[in-house]
Amino acid sequence: MPGPFLSLLLGSPAVGALQGPWLRPPPEDAGPENGSWGPEGAQENESSVHLAVFSLDYQHVQVPFEITLWIMLASLAKIGFHLYNKLPSVVPESCLLIFVGLIMGGIIYGLNDKSPPVMDSDIFFLYLLPPIVLDAGYFMPHRPFFENIGTILLYAVVGTIWNVFGIGFSLYGICQVKSFQLQDISLLHNLLFGSLIAAVDPVAVLSVFEEIHVNEKLHILVFGESLLNDAVSVVLYKLFRSFCEMSTIKTVDVFAGIGNFFVVGIGGVLVGLLFGMIAAFTTRFTKNIRVIEPLFVFLYSYLSYLTAEMFHLSGIVAIIACAMGMKRYVEANISLKSHTTIKYFMKMWSSVSDTLIFIFLGVSTIGDNHEWSWPYICFTIIFCLLWRALGVLVLTFFVNRLHVNTVTSKDQFIIAYGGLRGAICFSLVFLLPDFPRKKLFIAATTVVILFTVFVQGMTIRPLVDLLDVKRKGESVPTVGEQIHIRFLDHLLAGIEDISGHWGQYYWKDKLEYFNSKYLQKFLLREYDQPKSSIVLLYEKLERKHAIELVEAGQLIHAPSHTSLLNSNRSGVMVKDSDSLNEAVLENIQKILTRNLYKIRRTVPAYNRHTLPGESGTAEQAKEILILRHRSLRIHMNRSDSDHSRKEKNDSDSAHGGSDTKPKLRRSLTVGNPEKVPGMKCNRSKSMSFSSPLQLGSTELVNEEEREKGSHAEIEIHMKESERKKEVCRTEALLLHTIPAHLLRTGSKTC
Amino acid sequence: MGFNLGLIWLHLTSLCLQTVTLEQIEHLHRRFKQISGDQPTIRKESFDSIPDLEFNPIRSKIVRAFFDKRNLRQGPCGLADEINFEDFLTIMSYFRPIEMNMDEEQLDHFRNEKLKFLFHMYDSDNDGKITLQEYRKVVEELLSRNPHLDESARSIADGAMMEAASICVGQMGVMPWQPAPVSLSQPAPAAQLSQTRCMRESRLNTSLRCGRGLTSTPRCTSAF
Numbered sequence: 021m022p023g024p025f026l027s028l029l030l031g032s033p034a035v036g037a038l039q040g041p042w043l044r045p046p047p048e049d050a051g052p053e054n055g056s057w058g059p060e061g062a063q064e065n066e067s068s069v070h071l072a073v074f075s076l077d078y079q080h081v082q083v084p085f086e087i088t089l090w091i092m093l094a095s096l097a098k099i100g101f102h103l104y105n106k107l108p109s110v111v112p113e114s115c116l117l118i119f120v121g122l123i124m125g126g127i128i129y130g131l132n133d134k135s136p137p138v139m140d141s142d143i144f145f146l147y148l149l150p151p152i153v154l155d156a157g158y159f160m161p162h163r164p165f166f167e168n169i170g171t172i173l174l175y176a177v178v179g180t181i182w183n184v185f186g187i188g189f190s191l192y193g194i195c196q197v198k199s200f201q202l203q204d205i206s207l208l209h210n211l212l213f214g215s216l217i218a219a220v221d222p223v224a225v226l227s228v229f230e231e232i233h234v235n236e237k238l239h240i241l242v243f244g245e246s247l248l249n250d251a252v253s254v255v256l257y258k259l260f261r262s263f264c265e266m267s268t269i270k271t272v273d274v275f276a277g278i279g280n281f282f283v284v285g286i287g288g289v290l291v292g293l294l295f296g297m298i299a300a301f302t303t304r305f306t307k308n309i310r311v312i313e314p315l316f317v318f319l320y321s322y323l324s325y326l327t328a329e330m331f332h333l334s335g336i337v338a339i340i341a342c343a344m345g346m347k348r349y350v351e352a353n354i355s356l357k358s359h360t361t362i363k364y365f366m367k368m369w370s371s372v373s374d375t376l377i378f379i380f381l382g383v384s385t386i387g388d389n390h391e392w393s394w395p396y397i398c399f400t401i402i403f404c405l406l407w408r409a410l411g412v413l414v415l416t417f418f419v420n421r422l423h424v425n426t427v428t429s430k431d432q433f434i435i436a437y438g439g440l441r442g443a444i445c446f447s448l449v450f451l452l453p454d455f456p457r458k459k460l461f462i463a464a465t466t467v468v469i470l471f472t473v474f475v476q477g478m479t480i481r482p483l484v485d486l487l488d489v490k491r492k493g494e495s496v497p498t499v500g501e502q503i504h505i506r507f508l509d510h511l512l513a514g515i516e517d518i519s520g521h522w523g524q525y526y527w528k529d530k531l532e533y534f535n536s537k538y539l540q541k542f543l544l545r546e547y548d549q550p551k552s553s554i555v556l557l558y559e560k561l562e563r564k565h566a567i568e569l570v571e572a573g574q575l576i577h578a579p580s581h582t583s584l585l586n587s588n589r590s591g592v593m594v595k596d597s598d599s600l601n602e603a604v605l606e607n608i609q610k611i612l613t614r615n616l617y618k619i620r621r622t623v624p625a626y627n628r629h630t631l632p633g634e635s636g637t638a639e640q641a642k643e644i645l646i647l648r649h650r651s652l653r654i655h656m657n658r659s660d661s662d663h664s665r666k667e668k669n670d671s672d673s674a675h676g677g678s679d680t681k682p683k684l685r686r687s688l689t690v691g692n693p694e695k696v697p698g699m700k701c702n703r704s705k706s707m708s709f710s711s712p713l714q715l716g717s718t719e720l721v722n723e724e725e726r727e728k729g730s731h732a733e734i735e736i737h738m739k740e741s742e743r744k745k746e747v748c749r750t751e752a753l754l755l756h757t758i759p760a761h762l763l764r765t766g767s768k769t770c
Numbered sequence: 771m772g773f774n775l776g777l778i779w780l781h782l783t784s785l786c787l788q789t790v791t792l793e794q795i796e797h798l799h800r801r802f803k804q805i806s807g808d809q810p811t812i813r814k815e816s817f818d819s820i821p822d823l824e825f826n827p828i829r830s831k832i833v834r835a836f837f838d839k840r841n842l843r844q845g846p847c848g849l850a851d852e853i854n855f856e857d858f859l860t861i862m863s864y865f866r867p868i869e870m871n872m873d874e875e876q877l878d879h880f881r882n883e884k885l886k887f888l889f890h891m892y893d894s895d896n897d898g899k900i901t902l903q904e905y906r907k908v909v910e911e912l913l914s915r916n917p918h919l920d921e922s923a924r925s926i927a928d929g930a931m932m933e934a935a936s937i938c939v940g941q942m943g944v945m946p947w948q949p950a951p952v953s954l955s956q957p958a959p960a961a962q963l964s965q966t967r968c969m970r971e972s973r974l975n976t977s978l979r980c981g982r983g984l985t986s987t988p989r990c991t992s993a994f
Contacts, residue, residue, distance in 0.1 A: 503908070503909060503912065503926075503927075506912055507828065507891075507908065507912060508888075510826055510827055510828045510832075510912070511828065511832060511888075511891070512865075514823055514826045514828065514829065514832040515832070515862075515865055518801075518805070518817070518820060518823065518832075519798060519801055519862060
């Protein structure tokens with residue numbers, strides 16, 4: 021771990037003065053003396069040093085202390101950036117962190133007068149990189165990834181090879197120029213350098229792209245490429261490095277290299293899937309020890325990474341395959357809280373890793389490790405940009421010929437421009453064997469990384485705006501659209517089956533079949549009837565909705581349209597859905613399902629800072645509910661004659677209430693479909709929470725109709741009563757008591 | 771069997787199906803023979819032999835679409851008992867891609883045809899209207915793997931219909947109400963018509979991957 025930074029501080033004479041008479045040197049022979057401390061010690065006091073009232077032993081805690089301090093520094097830096105709101109929008113976070121690192125490096129250099137310790141490659145590859153990649157793989161959106169997998173693989177494999185050889189050969193050409201004095205760099209060295217500088221870095225790409233919010237497809241293309249090119253770059257790097265050490269290179273070695281590539285890539289995937297399946301299987305049995313469930317996810321993923329690294333396979337590909345493979349089954353098996361825990365911890369660790377990486381990048385830049393050569397470095401940057409642009413152009417030409425969804429030229433520009441290099445290159449260059457020009461390579465790598473992160477990172481956002489790259493779709497697809505899309509999917513799959521035509525649906529359907537027939541029975545604890553994703557999200561939203569309303573102090577109780585109706589609940593009046601007014605019901609449903617689809621579609625694919633599914637809609641809905649709650653209180657203070665309200669005192673509502681129907685009436689405005697549904701919950705009362713909570717299923721709004729003019733509005737009826745005040749009190753009561761109960765839901769899916 | 775594929779190709783070309791090549795017809799012919807078991811016609815039961823179709827939730831609708839007389843252009847309503855190769859091709863032709871060199875009128879006609887096909891799939895009782903019941907059935911079929919969720923299916927369908935109604939109600943004042951692709955002479959409830967409108971408005975893309983099948987042009991998207 022870098023830096024006895026603190027020990028510097030402590031070692032400085034200023035601190036030494038403080039130590040003076042209060043410090044007691046540690047005993048040299050602590051063994052037998054310890055037992056007989058008491059009386060002897062007292063006697064010893066007079067002869068030797070005084071008993072220490074206060075002692076300082078830094079060596080004891082040095083390593084963990086410094087690690088924690090660095091992490092603390094990273095986190096405080098992050099807080100600092102986000103305090104000043106405008107800054108992250110102009111300068112990407114990665115730049116700021118490198119800057120902080122540069123400052124830190126400068127300080128260390130100044131204090132210590134020698135190079136600050138460089139980030140250890142082992143630490144980077146074994147500790148800092150896995151959390152980020154795990155986070156990326158776990159939250160990778162399946163559908164766009166697999167839809168574009170061909171393109172991604174093409175860019176990753178062929179593109180990287182193209183870049184490596186292009187940069188290597190052109191730099192070799194530059195080295196031939198006599199005036200540059202670079203002739204001692206052989207072709208092999210140039211190729212080696214090319215192999216480590218050509219690879220696009222997932223960490224840097226992630227941190228920059230998530231702030232510019234391009235459309236999902238573009239994001240997944242660049243991101244997927246940055247992850248998968250690890251296999252290629254690992255192979256090429258190792259290949260060239262071993263070539264450097266070999267005296268002669270035969271053709272069979274080249275073929276061995278090609279074969280190695282396949283082994284690395286496919287082997288990585290297999291290792292990952294294996295661990296993923298084992299993890300899924302393990303979680304099947306964790307019903308009684310929910311607390312350690314999240315641990316399994318992390319342990320197995322990390323194991324897959326380490327195992328792959330052990331066999332010199334691609335660890336990144338392994339960990340991604342593991343995460344994607346196990347996600348589906350693990351999430352069905354574990355509890356809701358474990359699920360949240362996993363999400364939180366992943367985000368936390370990847371965030372910390374990310375920050376630390378950039379800071380160390382900055383720190384390591386300062387120092388004596390560099391040898392400067394203007395032509396080499398400048399041409400490196402130029403060639404990196406040039407070959408990447410060419411590669412993207414050529415490959416996209418082929419992609420567009422083969423594929424339906426074309427990659428437009430604006431997309432191509434962003435892909436080419438978004439090829440950022442980062443910490444992986446940096447670590448790889450330090451792993452190079454020592455040869456005379458190593459420092460030049462280090463310098464070149466550093467410059468390229470700083471250039472891409474700073475210049476490209478900062479300018480990509482204005483360029484995106486300038487080119488008006490298609491942003492994430494703003495419009496909410498309607499329920500009808502969702503159904504149509506699903507319908508069309510199935511239709512096309514069916515037609516393809518009939519016509520004997522294999523499309524992407526073929527593999528998807530095959531995989532689904534395999535999954536439902538074999539895997540699910542084996543890996544899932546409760547093999548329920550698999551629910552369609554529409555319904556899953558629907559239920560999830562209903563539950564979420566209920567929780568939000570509860571939190572805002574308004575309780576709903578209603579029979580839902582699911583199996584609640586079949587259950588035996590005593591004392592809770594269930595209103596038959598058929599007798600509800602169609603319009604009213606549909607309004608609610610429409611709002612709910614529109615919420616549903618909004619969540620499904622507009623959550624950004626990958627976001628470093630927030631948990632998936634947390635941003636946007638949930639917050640908005642909550643906000644709206646809180647606002648309504650406020651307006652409700654205002655409403656209450658006005659007596660409204662034509663409002664009627666029924667209310668049930670909840671304290672004795674456990675099973676009774678057969679005469680008072682639980683009701684929630686709301687006023688709904690159905691306006692612009694694009695906006696978040698404006699639900700005015702002016703009155704929410706009644707609660708009978710024992711039974712529905714036991715079922716733990718979904719709750720819906722039950723309401724009575726009240727015809728009023730437009731089909732879109734249902735008025736709230738509030739009964740004038742003296743119990744207005746009681747409402748407030750009971751509300752407060754409920755706020756404290758309900759959430760725990762309500763949250764103890766039984767459903768395990770999603 | 772004595773099919774003269776060249777004749778069929780000419781025939782289809784005359785029906786303005788220029789985008790179908792001889793090679794594609796041959797492929798489909800092979801497939802047709804496979805499905806029908808070397809018979810000249812296929813019936814509904816022939817589709818049982820396609821294993822992958824079993825897992826398709828809207829299987830029955832798809833199969834039915836092949837025999838729908840409206841799709842086959844044989845009549846206003848009803849189901850044919852069996853179809854021959856030409857009918858098979860007719861159905862398949864609904865999925866051919868839009869060519870870039872079509873003019874506006876052709877494009878419009880083309881899109882209308884596709885839309886009608888889809889409409890017929892929803893409209894199971896052949897009355898030219900999609901009622902709430904029919905729509906519900908569609909949603910239920912889409913969720914057909916879970917029999918416990920009928921209620922949810924219903925409410926989702928209801929929600930969709932209402933939403934469609936509200937969208938069209940909102941739009942009716944703005945845009946002139948174009949005649950629905952399925953020409954309903956009698957005034958139909960807003961909700962029902964609106965479905966077609968929604969289908970039209972939403973820029974849904976259906977694309978069959980290029981391959982040996984229907985087309986080999988690079989840009990094969992048939993947009994609804």
